[in-house]
Amino acid sequence: MARTVRHGVTLEDVARLAHVSSATASRVLSGRGPASPDARSRVASAAGELGYVPNGAARALATRSGTRVAVAVGGRSPHVLHDPYVARVVAATAEVAAARGVGVSLHWLPLHAPDEVARLAEDRSIGGVVVVNPTRPVLDAVPRSMRGRIASIGVGSRDVPSFDVDNGAGTAGVVAHLLARGRRMITMVTGPAWLPCAQRAVTAYRRAVEAAGSPVKLVPGDFTAARGEAAAAEIMARWPDTDAVFALGDLTALGVLGGLRLLGVDVPGDVAVAGFDDIAFASLSRPGLTTTTNPVERIAAGAAISVLDRRPSTPLTFYPSALVLRDSA
Amino acid sequence: MARTVRHGVTLEDVARLAHVSSATASRVLSGRGPASPDARSRVASAAGELGYVPNGAARALATRSGTRVAVAVGGRSPHVLHDPYVARVVAATAEVAAARGVGVSLHWLPLHAPDEVARLAEDRSIGGVVVVNPTRPVLDAVPRSMRGRIASIGVGSRDVPSFDVDNGAGTAGVVAHLLARGRRMITMVTGPAWLPCAQRAVTAYRRAVEAAGSPVKLVPGDFTAARGEAAAAEIMARWPDTDAVFALGDLTALGVLGGLRLLGVDVPGDVAVAGFDDIAFASLSRPGLTTTTNPVERIAAGAAISVLDRRPSTPLTFYPSALVLRDSA
DNA sequence: CTGAAAGCGCTAACAC
DNA sequence: GTGTTAGCGCTTTCAG
Numbered sequence: 001m002a003r004t005v006r007h008g009v010t011l012e013d014v015a016r017l018a019h020v021s022s023a024t025a026s027r028v029l030s031g032r033g034p035a036s037p038d039a040r041s042r043v044a045s046a047a048g049e050l051g052y053v054p055n056g057a058a059r060a061l062a063t064r065s066g067t068r069v070a071v072a073v074g075g076r077s078p079h080v081l082h083d084p085y086v087a088r089v090v091a092a093t094a095e096v097a098a099a100r101g102v103g104v105s106l107h108w109l110p111l112h113a114p115d116e117v118a119r120l121a122e123d124r125s126i127g128g129v130v131v132v133n134p135t136r137p138v139l140d141a142v143p144r145s146m147r148g149r150i151a152s153i154g155v156g157s158r159d160v161p162s163f164d165v166d167n168g169a170g171t172a173g174v175v176a177h178l179l180a181r182g183r184r185m186i187t188m189v190t191g192p193a194w195l196p197c198a199q200r201a202v203t204a205y206r207r208a209v210e211a212a213g214s215p216v217k218l219v220p221g222d223f224t225a226a227r228g229e230a231a232a233a234e235i236m237a238r239w240p241d242t243d244a245v246f247a248l249g250d251l252t253a254l255g256v257l258g259g260l261r262l263l264g265v266d267v268p269g270d271v272a273v274a275g276f277d278d279i280a281f282a283s284l285s286r287p288g289l290t291t292t293t294n295p296v297e298r299i300a301a302g303a304a305i306s307v308l309d310r311r312p313s314t315p316l317t318f319y320p321s322a323l324v325l326r327d328s329a
Numbered sequence: 330m331a332r333t334v335r336h337g338v339t340l341e342d343v344a345r346l347a348h349v350s351s352a353t354a355s356r357v358l359s360g361r362g363p364a365s366p367d368a369r370s371r372v373a374s375a376a377g378e379l380g381y382v383p384n385g386a387a388r389a390l391a392t393r394s395g396t397r398v399a400v401a402v403g404g405r406s407p408h409v410l411h412d413p414y415v416a417r418v419v420a421a422t423a424e425v426a427a428a429r430g431v432g433v434s435l436h437w438l439p440l441h442a443p444d445e446v447a448r449l450a451e452d453r454s455i456g457g458v459v460v461v462n463p464t465r466p467v468l469d470a471v472p473r474s475m476r477g478r479i480a481s482i483g484v485g486s487r488d489v490p491s492f493d494v495d496n497g498a499g500t501a502g503v504v505a506h507l508l509a510r511g512r513r514m515i516t517m518v519t520g521p522a523w524l525p526c527a528q529r530a531v532t533a534y535r536r537a538v539e540a541a542g543s544p545v546k547l548v549p550g551d552f553t554a555a556r557g558e559a560a561a562a563e564i565m566a567r568w569p570d571t572d573a574v575f576a577l578g579d580l581t582a583l584g585v586l587g588g589l590r591l592l593g594v595d596v597p598g599d600v601a602v603a604g605f606d607d608i609a610f611a612s613l614s615r616p617g618l619t620t621t622t623n624p625v626e627r628i629a630a631g632a633a634i635s636v637l638d639r640r641p642s643t644p645l646t647f648y649p650s651a652l653v654l655r656d657s658a
Numbered sequence: 659c660t661g662a663a664a665g666c667g668c669t670a671a672c673a674c
Numbered sequence: 675g676t677g678t679t680a681g682c683g684c685t686t687t688c689a690g
Contacts, residue, residue, distance in 0.1 A: 010683055021660065023663095027686095053448075055452075055682085056396055056452075056453075057387075057390040057395070057684090061668085062685040063684080064666070067386045067397065069432070081420065081424055082626060084416070090423050098436055101452070101454060104433050105427035106423035119382075123384075124382070124384040125396065225609070225612075254610075284583045284584070284614065286590070339668085351668080351669095355668065355669060355670090361669090362670085384668070390669095390684085453682095
């Protein structure tokens with residue numbers, strides 16, 4: 001195993017050692033194109049011996065494939081880039097990118113300038129784009145040329161396959177549980193109004209609650225804890241008979257928990273509280289937060305792989321969300 | 330502003346429109362090398378008009394500068410890559426990388442194979458490396474060739490500048506606060522034993538506590554909440570007179586909070602609890618967690634910039650940690 | 659199946 | 675100051 005790991009081994013070096021042309025070496029190493037078994041093995045062992053690592057920049061230049069995938073996040077302010085949810089998406093993407101010799105860059109997609117996404121497409125060093133929480137205008141601004149190398153975590157479109165948690169089913173599960181526990185006055189704290197993928201959850205909530213003959217009560221949210229705390233006060237003032245709150249996003253649910261405590265409302269005695277996402281802290285709160293899972297890393301990896309491997313994927317891939325019962329509901 | 334944004338505008342196109350050679354255009358656009366004011370303005374406006382975006386892959390190939398920065402995280406298992414702290418580092422790095430037209434990839438540095446970092450250096454498409462939580466063997470395995478394009482979030486070495494939170498001062502601040510509040514039996518839950526940068530906090534704790542004539546009581550931790558919960562039981566069994574616990578890492582502190590509650594210990598009545606990091610949940614727990622800040626995003630950005638701009642930086646850059654008082658201590 | 663040769667888009671000497 | 679000329683390391687026709 002005494003490898004002569006010279007600094008900067010090139011395909012040329014491998015080819016020379018294997019007594020083949022660099023073209024053949026390229027075919028073998030990239031797996032594309034014909035090559036005799038003999039050549040194959042000689043190249044492979046030469047590459048191994050020299051500790052060859054292909055130069056991604058050169059490959060990207062030759063194949064026009066780009067050297068990175070851009071994660072573009074829709075949001076009202078650039079502050080969204082510091083969201084812990086976004087961080088998880090980026091990290092998961094960076095992990096699958098590493099395996100393919102490429103990188104990840106992070107960009108903000110302002111709500112008021114949806115065609116920023118087109119600008120990303122002009123950058124030839126960007127091989128693919130994963131849009132997070134896109135709005136419809138963003139999706140519409142996606143240029144034809146991005147087809148096959150763009151995916152969405154959020155809603156999708158004809159040209160943009162979507163990878164997302166099945167928040168409809170997740171919500172239905174949570175509401176069903178609440179109903180089964182005898183709750184009848186269930187208020188929902190929604191996501192931001194501009195965020196289309198969050199509407200699926202609202203629809204599911206509405207359907208489940210109406211089917212049970214209970215009233216639909218909605219309060220706007222924004223995924224923050226601060227908003228949850230304020231929402232709790234709003235809800236109890238407006239609908240004192242509320243016996244359950246379902247918040248889209250655990251941070252908001254945790255905020256609701258805090259807000260209710262401030263009001264002296266007992267959870268789950270007086271009011272049950274449930275969230276969405278099952279973040280790390282959900283199990284640490286007091287009472288423990290009943291919620292439903294959101295496999296963010298798996299979703300991000302799915303989206304990233306579809307973009308990087310240019311796999312023609314189904315237009316819609318839903319990841320299941322599983323109910324996690326704790327003490328709050 | 331009616332830009333003719335053709336798909337794939339090259340430097341050649343810009344040069345042609347500006348009536349200069351591509352070399353001149355390159356000098357102007359990259360800011361390196363001489364250029365007359367006249368040429369400068371013609372090139373600039375041509376680039377603007379065409380909506381020119383430089384091709385990072387081509388540039389990287391020509392300058393041998395790489396197309397991405399690798400974030401390499403030391404840890405016992407590949408699971409560290411899913412740590413929320415790591416995610417924040419990666420996202421912050423991806424943000425500064427985006428501004429420079431490069432990407433970020435994420436890698437695991439196994440404790441038992443410290444020379445994995447040398448393997449990264451062999452990849453010519455990796456322009457720089459940010460090591461997170463390195464051990465000394467990792468630092469020693471950094472090849473000479475990486476000088477100036479590697480930085481550490483954690484301990485550093487002669488060749489690897491360090492960017493880190495001043496956890497010594499942060500710890501001193503927390504302990505001083507605990508002492509000022511009259512606590513005398515202060516136990517510390519440490520970080521993993523293999524993690525050198527966490528030792529600074531232990532040293533600071535030891536010094537502060539000894540100076541006050543209080544006993545040094547250490548329990549090993551691993552930054553997880555589960556460990557914090559277990560540690561709480563251990564501590565109260567071993568040292569029933571404990572009146573304060575300082576945990577390195579808020580997640581662990583939150584675990585301690587839970588563990589103490591299980592034991593029926595009142596916080597902060599019987600025992601005060603303080604953490605480190607000021608993560609989002611610190612303000613959401615009950616009681617609110619007293620802790621000290623850790624500006625992870627700023628630290629990561631500092632490290633990333635030093636690597637990307639190849640700035641000869643000071644060997645040690647400490648970021649201040651500020652005490653955040655809540656209810657737990 | 660294999661090799662020669664022509665780029666991919668940019669930068670860096672080196673003359674002028 | 676500016677243009678000409680070579681590459682950077684890889685892939686990809688196109689002959690053979």
